[in-house]
Every structure is written in structure tokens, then in C-alpha cells.
Amino acid sequence: MAATSAMDSLSSAVTSAVKSLKLRTKQQELLIRVSTLCLIYVLAFSIRLFSVLRYESMIHEFDPYFNYRTTVYLSENGFYEFWNWFDSESWYPLGRIIGGTLYPGLMVTAHLLHRAISAILFAVHIREVCVLTAPFFASNTTVVAYLFGKEVWDTGAGLVAAALIAVCPGYISRSVAGSYDNEGVAIFALLLTFYLFVKAVNTGSLSWAIASAFSYFYMVSAGEDSFCWVPACAVWGAHGCHGCVLLASEVRNLNDGEVFYFLDYVKHLLNDPKLFNDFLRITVTCAVSVGALAIGVGTASGYISPWTGRFYSLLDPTYAKDHIPIIASVSEHQPTAWSSFMFDFHILLFLFPAGLYFCFKRLSDATIFIVMYGLTSMYFAGVMVRLILVAAPAMCLISAIAVSATLKNLTSLLRSKSKVQTVSSSKGTSSTKASMKASLDQSLPFQRNGAITLLLGAFYLLSRYAIHCTWVTSEAYSSPSIVLAARGAYGGRVIFDDYREAYFWLRQNTAPDAKIMSWWDYGYQITAMGNRTVIVDNNTWNNTHIATVGRAMASYEDEAYEIMQSLDVDYVLVVFGGVTGYSSDDINKFLWMVRIGGGVFPVIKEPDYLVNGEYRVDKGAAPKMLNCLMYKLSYYRFGELTTEYGQPPGYDRARGVEIGNKNVKLEHLEEAFTTSNWIVRIYKVKPPSNRW
Numbered sequence: 001m002a003a004t005s006a007m008d009s010l011s012s013a014v015t016s017a018v019k020s021l022k023l024r025t026k027q028q029e030l031l032i033r034v035s036t037l038c039l040i041y042v043l044a045f046s047i048r049l050f051s052v053l054r055y056e057s058m059i060h061e062f063d064p065y066f067n068y069r070t071t072v073y074l075s076e077n078g079f080y081e082f083w084n085w086f087d088s089e090s091w092y093p094l095g096r097i098i099g100g101t102l103y104p105g106l107m108v109t110a111h112l113l114h115r116a117i118s119a120i121l122f123a124v125h126i127r128e129v130c131v132l133t134a135p136f137f138a139s140n141t142t143v144v145a146y147l148f149g150k151e152v153w154d155t156g157a158g159l160v161a162a163a164l165i166a167v168c169p170g171y172i173s174r175s176v177a178g179s180y181d182n183e184g185v186a187i188f189a190l191l192l193t194f195y196l197f198v199k200a201v202n203t204g205s206l207s208w209a210i211a212s213a214f215s216y217f218y219m220v221s222a223g224e225d226s227f228c229w230v231p232a233c234a235v236w237g238a239h240g241c242h243g244c245v246l247l248a249s250e251v252r253n254l255n256d257g258e259v260f261y262f263l264d265y266v267k268h269l270l271n272d273p274k275l276f277n278d279f280l281r282i283t284v285t286c287a288v289s290v291g292a293l294a295i296g297v298g299t300a301s302g303y304i305s306p307w308t309g310r311f312y313s314l315l316d317p318t319y320a321k322d323h324i325p326i327i328a329s330v331s332e333h334q335p336t337a338w339s340s341f342m343f344d345f346h347i348l349l350f351l352f353p354a355g356l357y358f359c360f361k362r363l364s365d366a367t368i369f370i371v372m373y374g375l376t377s378m379y380f381a382g383v384m385v386r387l388i389l390v391a392a393p394a395m396c397l398i399s400a401i402a403v404s405a406t407l408k409n410l411t412s413l414l415r416s417k418s419k420v421q422t423v424s425s426s427k428g429t430s431s432t433k434a435s436m437k438a439s440l441d442q443s444l445p446f447q448r449n450g451a452i453t454l455l456l457g458a459f460y461l462l463s464r465y466a467i468h469c470t471w472v473t474s475e476a477y478s479s480p481s482i483v484l485a486a487r488g489a490y491g492g493r494v495i496f497d498d499y500r501e502a503y504f505w506l507r508q509n510t511a512p513d514a515k516i517m518s519w520w521d522y523g524y525q526i527t528a529m530g531n532r533t534v535i536v537d538n539n540t541w542n543n544t545h546i547a548t549v550g551r552a553m554a555s556y557e558d559e560a561y562e563i564m565q566s567l568d569v570d571y572v573l574v575v576f577g578g579v580t581g582y583s584s585d586d587i588n589k590f591l592w593m594v595r596i597g598g599g600v601f602p603v604i605k606e607p608d609y610l611v612n613g614e615y616r617v618d619k620g621a622a623p624k625m626l627n628c629l630m631y632k633l634s635y636y637r638f639g640e641l642t643t644e645y646g647q648p649p650g651y652d653r654a655r656g657v658e659i660g661n662k663n664v665k666l667e668h669l670e671e672a673f674t675t676s677n678w679i680v681r682i683y684k685v686k687p688p689s690n691r692w
Contacts, residue, residue: 036159037146041139044166047470048135048176050478057131057178060480062521062538064180065528068130070098071107071180075114075126082107089533090523091545092515092568101541105189105222106182109133134175134184141188142166145396148195151202152366153401156408161400167469170344170392173477182223183389189219191393194373201365325599329592332386341381343476344388346468347461348395352378355398358405374398407458410451482525484582484679496580499525502573502680505673506530510571517564518573519553519586519593520546526573535567543600550597553590553630554604560629561668564685571672572683576634579643579678581653587634588654591615617652619660626661633683636664636671641678 051060059068074082083099090096113136114129142162149158165171174183196212199205267276327333341349356374359367374394381391479485484496506516507530515533516526523537536546552563564572577585586593591606598604608624609615617625625631639650639662650659672684 033155033159037143037162040142040146040159040162040166043163044139044142045135047167047473048138048172048478050176050474051480052131052177054478055480055483057128058480058482059127059130059180060176060178060482061181062481062524064130064178066524066538067106067180067182068127069524069528070102071110071130072126074107074111079108089527089531090537091539091542092533092535094542094545096539096541101539103182103221103223105218105220106133106180106185109185109222110180130180131178134179134181135177137185137188138166138171138175141171141191141393144188144191144195145393145400148191148198149397149400149404151195151198152370152397153404157397157400157404160403161397164348164396164400164403164465165393167466167473168345168348168392168396169469169472169477170388170395172469172473173344174389176473176478178480185222186219187389187393189215189222190390193219194369198366198369201369325592325595329589329596332384334385336382336385336388340385340388343472344392345395347465348399351399351402352395354402354406355400358401359398370394370397370401403458403462407455410455410458413451414448414455484580486580496582496677496679498675498677498679500529501675502673502682503529506532506571506573506682509673514570515568516571516573517549517552517567517569519549519575519589521589522573522575535569543596547597547600550593551601551604553586553593554597554609554628556627557629557632557666557668561685565688569685572633572669572685574630574633574681574683576638576678576681577654578634578638578652578659579641582679583654585634585654585679586630587617590630593630616657617655617659618657621660631661632664632666633669633681635659635661636666636681636683638678639663 051058059065070082070085073085077085083104085098087096087098110126110130110133113133114124114126117124117129142165145165146158146162149161151158171187174181175187193212193215196208196215200208200212266279267273270276270279345352352374356371359371374391374397377387377391377394380387482499484498486494486496488494503525506514506526510516510532512531513533515535516530517535518526520536520538520540523534523539526532526534527537536542536549540546548563548567552560555563575582575585576587577583578587591609594604594606594609598606609622609628611620611622616622617631635650638652638659642649643651643653648658650662651657652659666683668686669683670686671681673682674680
């Protein structure tokens with residue numbers, strides 16, 4: 001009995017305590033909202049850690065290695081030395097002025113984060129900060145997406161937008177752990193700029209406008225040449241279209257403005273509608289003509305910079321292929337296929353039009369802006385694969401509006417109670433009232449059942465979206481290109497670490513001043529990991545220098561040797577996938593070397609390497625192809641190797657053919673090192689015969 005009474009007293013005490021802590025409805029909503037946003041914040045960070053868990057903490061891809069190398073230099077030498085740094089280890093013999101050829105926002109951000117963490121007495125290497133910078137800013141982007149969605153629509157749309165962008169593959173592709181590139185920070189700054197701009201429009205506050213300007217400056221400083229100009233176009237285009245739409249919608253309210261006072265005055269002076277229309281036509285024509293003439297004269301005289309090829313490629317996706325092959329050679333600069341849209345956006349493709357519908361139903365300054373942003377960014381995404389990243393925030397925000405509005409309408413319908421409408425008018429009979437009541441009683445259950453069905457369908461689609469995003473992140477976007485993985489014959493994972501093996505060999509077995517010639521794709525990695533001077537790298541600022549390397553690779557060995565001697569080349573590095581089946585090797589990139597080299601040096605002609613317009617490496621290949629430097633360096637000693645059971649020696653697994661020249665002989669180069677899986681091959685350039 002004593003125990004029972006004690007339990008009763010304890011239960012009553014807990015109940016009273018819970019009642020005393022009971023929150024009001026608004027406080028409960030705030031608590032749920034904050035808790036949900038915190039969970040989304042953690043989710044956005046953790047879902048981007050697959051690469052660290054499966055491999056190790058490392059920098060991915062190619063460009064991030066330059067960013068990492070410059071960040072290390074900044075942290076060790078300070079901003080003044082960093083900004084005035086002349087890098088003699090790249091673009092030999094030209095070199096590179098670092099301060100004037102990069103956007104330092106990413107490096108400065110990572111450096112400040114490292115100093116802040118170190119100030120809290122955490123001993124963290126700068127590399128770990130660089131690896132986790134993109135996931136950290138992705139989490140911050142979810143908070144901005146929440147604020148943006150709340151400002152444009154409501155709180156529910158903000159939470160849904162944060163959840164969608166946290167796991168959106170189109171954004172994750174450039175923000176996984178180890179993807180230390182400019183986009184990881186620039187997308188956060190882009191969305192923050194748009195949010196602050198909308199906030200300034202809605203409130204009319206100059207403070208928000210100034211904050212938006214500073215955010216835009218940060219976005220530009222954290223961007224890069226091939227990325228930043230597109231968000232800049234998106235900002236200008238969205239802002240410009242937004243202003244034009246608002247002006248057009250407010251024209252009828254400007255009758256008392258100064259412009260219309262002037263037009264009314266001119267109309268009164270002319271006192272003839274026909275003369276007034278002629279006056280308007282002539283004035284507008286003259287203004288447009290003078291503006292066009294001024295732009296033409298300014299461009300011709302050099303006062304206005306001409307449009308770049310990358311700007312033209314926005315208007316015509318085929319422009320780069322015809323005029324700038326070095327841009328077209330990059331896979332992420334190709335026009336986007338529908339499969340890529342489905343892969344990166346999933347159900348957002350279908351929610352996006354629905355969100356536009358709801359925006360048009362409730363037009364405001366903010367919704368007009370988000371519509372302009374969505375439409376312009378989707379156009380950019382269709383022109384270039386890489387720009388799916390720019391469209392991802394717009395897709396998530398507009399889709400969130402569709403989800404929030406739909407769920408709100410369906411749940412409000414479920415909460416509604418069946419009420420019998422009374423006829424206020426005295427007209428009508430009792431039989432009419434009875435029939436109206438019966439029809440109402442029959443329609444409400446049908447509507448409620450339909451709402452329940454739609455809600456279940458919506459939650460099913462959203463769950464499939466979450467599953468798809470998780471799978472894409474873990475399988476497609478969390479594999480570093482510097483470490484390759486494949487499935488073995490028995491289903492186990494096989495790791496190919498040939499890139500780091502080759503760069504370690506370069507660092508340990510070559511002279512500190514050795515010059516390495518390779519295709520430009522690998523320049524940043526060789527400099528950062530091999531610590532050796534390269535002829536060209538991923539900056540691609542000098543097309544002639546890259547074309548010279550392309551010409552050397554496409555020439556016969558004697559001709560290529562003269563080019564290498566003129567560039568003081570000590571080693572040549574090529575990537576070869578014939579043994580492992582790795583398709584992104586230099587043989588598959590070779591035609592771009594020919595096109596880029598031929599664009600500067602007419603002696604290199606693409607038809608010389610094709611047979612009836614077909615690119616081949618087997619016995620039917622063109623003679624120029626079978627004897628050029630790239631073919632020799634890739635297939636040297638390969639004809640003696642059996643790569644697959646049941647196939648003859650010299651069977652290329654990447655291209656599925658038996659090579660045509662198995663007896664490759666080298667005269668001016670000698671094999672220095674080949675990695676364990678033959679993916680990276682390094683050759684030493686022999687000195688001239690008249691030298692010791």
C-alpha cells in the first residue's frame with residue numbers, strides 16, 4: 001500500500017510538473033519548427049560524408065587541388081604574400097600570378113574557419129577544414145532556404161525548401177565532403193543574395209539592400225571564371241526581369257508620375273493623336289539606335305569588353321563545339337540531357353510547374369522574383385550540365401511552395417467539419433432543403449477520402465525522393481576521381497589508387513625542378529601532390545600553350561621530341577585505362593587534343609586520325625593514329641599483356657578491341673614508371689644525343 005501511494009504521489013507530481021511546463025500553441029509551433037530545422041541542418045551535413053566514411057578524408061576531383069594548395073600557402077604565409085604570389089611551378093615557362101587570376105573568397109573563408117577552430121584549442125589540420133567546408137556551407141544553405149521560403153510564401157514552404165535542398169542531388173554533386181571547390185560557398189552566397197534582395201523589396205529597408213550588395217560581392221569573390229559569370233547572369237537577369245515585370249504591372253498606377261506628366265504635356269502641345277504616336281515611335285527608335293551605336297563604338301574601340309565565347313555558348317549550346325573546342329572538351333560544359341535532369345531533380349521536375357502555378361495565383365514582388373529566378377536558371381541548366389547546380393535552389397524553393405500549398409489545402413479539408421448549410425432566403429420548400437442537405441452529406445466524405453488519398457500519395461513521392469537522393473549521393477557523387485573503385489568478379493569492392501601512387505613516385509624519384517608534361521586535366525594534381533612543375537594545368541588561360549601540348553601528343557615521336565625540348569620537358573605523364581577498363585583515359589580524350597592543337601597549328605588535321613569518320617585504335621586505325629606519341633605512350637608493352645581471359649594479348653578493355661600496333665618502339669623516351677594497374681604511365685625524355 002505504501003508503495004502504491006508513493007507511485008501515485010510521484011505520478012501526480014510529474015503530471016503537475018508537465019502541466020506547469022505546458023507551452024502555448026505558438027511556443028509549441030516555434031519549438032517544432034526550430035527542432036525540425038536543426039535536424040535538417042544536421043542531415044544536410046551528414047549526408048555529404050559518405051566519401052569520408054567509404055574512403056578517407058581527401059580532396060576530390062582536379063580543381064579543388066589548386067584551391068587546397070593555395071589555401072595552404074595562404075595559411076602559412078599570410079594574405080599579402082598570397083596575393084602577390086608568383087607561381088613558377090605552373091605553366092612553365094610562363095608561370096602564373098596567383099593574386100590576379102583567382103577568386104580568393106573560398107581560400108579566405110577556409111583560412112578564417114581554420115583560425116577560428118584553432119582559437120578554440122582544437123588541433124585541426126587545414127586539410128580537414130578544406131574537406132568539410134562544402135558540407136558546412138550546405139548546412140548553412142538550408143537555413144537560408146528556410147528564410148527565403150518563409151519570406152516568399154510561408155513557414156511551411158520554408159521548412160520544405162530546407163528539407164528538399166538538404167538532400168537535392170543537383171546541389172550535393174558539388175558540395176560533398178572533399179569537394180573543395182568554389183561552388184560549395186558560392187551557392188550559399190547566391191541564395192543569401194537573393195533572400196536579402198527579396199527582403200529589401202518587401203520591407204523597403206536600405207539596410208537589407210546593403211546586406212544584399214555585400215552578399216553579392218562575397219558570391220563573386222568566392223566564385224570562379226567558369227561558374228561565377230553564370231550566377232552573375234542569373235542575378236542580373238532575375239533582377240532585371242523582375243524590375244521590368246514590376247514596372248509593367250505598375251504602369252497604370254504611374255499616371256501621376258513625372259514621365260506621364262511630360263507625355264501628357266507633349267500630347268497637349270501636338271494636339272493630334274497621330275503626331276503623338278509618330279513622336280513616340282521616332283523617339284524610341286532614336287534612343288535604341290543611339291544606344292546600339294554607342295555599344296558598337298565602345299566595343300570596337302576597346303572601351304567596352306567584347307562578349308566572351310562562354311557568353312555566346314549561353315545563347316547557342318553548339319557555339320563552343322564549333323569555335324572553342326577547349327570549352328567543349330569538358331564534359332560538364334555539354335548541353336544537359338533529360339536523363340540528367342531526372343537524375344538530379346527527381347520529383348522536383350513535376351513539382352516545379354505546380355509551384356509556378358501557385359506563384360501566379362498569388363502574385364507579389366517576391367513570387368515574381370522567384371519565378372524569374374526559376375525560369376532563367378532552368379534555361380542555363382539546359383544549356384550546360386554544370387549549371388544544374390544554379391537551378392537546384394530555384395527548383396527546391398518553387399517545389400516547396402507547391403508541396404506546402406497542397407498539403408495545407410488537403411489538411412484544412414480534413415479538419416473541416418460537416419455542416420449543414422441553411423437557406424437564408426424564405427424561398428424554397430422543405431423538400432429542396434432536404435435534397436441540398438443530402439447532397440452535402442454525400443460530397444463531404446468523398447472529398448475527405450480524396451484528400452487522404454492525395455496526402456498518402458504525396459508522402460509516398462516524398463519518401464521516394466529521399467531514397468533516391470540518398471542512393472545518388474552514396475553511389476554517384478561520393479566517389480573521388482583520384483581514387484577509383486570497382487566491383488570484382490565476386491562482388492567485392494576493388495580500389496585503384498594509381499593516381500596517388502604515381503604522384504608519390506614523382507615527388508620521391510624526380511628532381512625538384514623537373515618539368516612534367518601531361519594533358520591539362522592533371523596539372524593541378526601533379527603540382528599539388530607531386531610537387532613538380534607542369535607545362536599546363538586546369539586554369540586553361542592560355543589556349544596556345546595547351547594547343548602546343550596537344551600538338552606534341554598528336555605528332556610523330558621525332559616531331560614531338562622537338563616540341564618537348566623547346567619546353568624543357570623532363571617527364572611525360574599519360575593516363576591509360578586499357579588494362580582496367582577505365583574509360584576516362586587519354587586515348588578517349590585524344591580527339592580533343594587533336595582539335596585543340598589543330599585550332600592553333602593547322603598542320604594537325606583531325607581527318608588524319610579517322611577512318612571514314614570513325615575513331616579507331618585497332619588494326620583498321622589510321623596510320624597517323626597508330627604512330628602518334630599518345631598512342632605509343634599509352635600502348636607501349638601493352639601488346640605483350642593478356643588483360644582478359646579468352647582474348648588475345650593487347651586487348652583494350654576500355655574500348656573492347658585488340659590494338660593495331662602491338663610492337664611499339666620508343667626512340668627519344670623511356671619508360672620510367674607504370675602504376676600497379678597501368679592507369680598512370682610516366683616516361684622520361686632522353687637528352688639529345690649530342691649531350692652528356
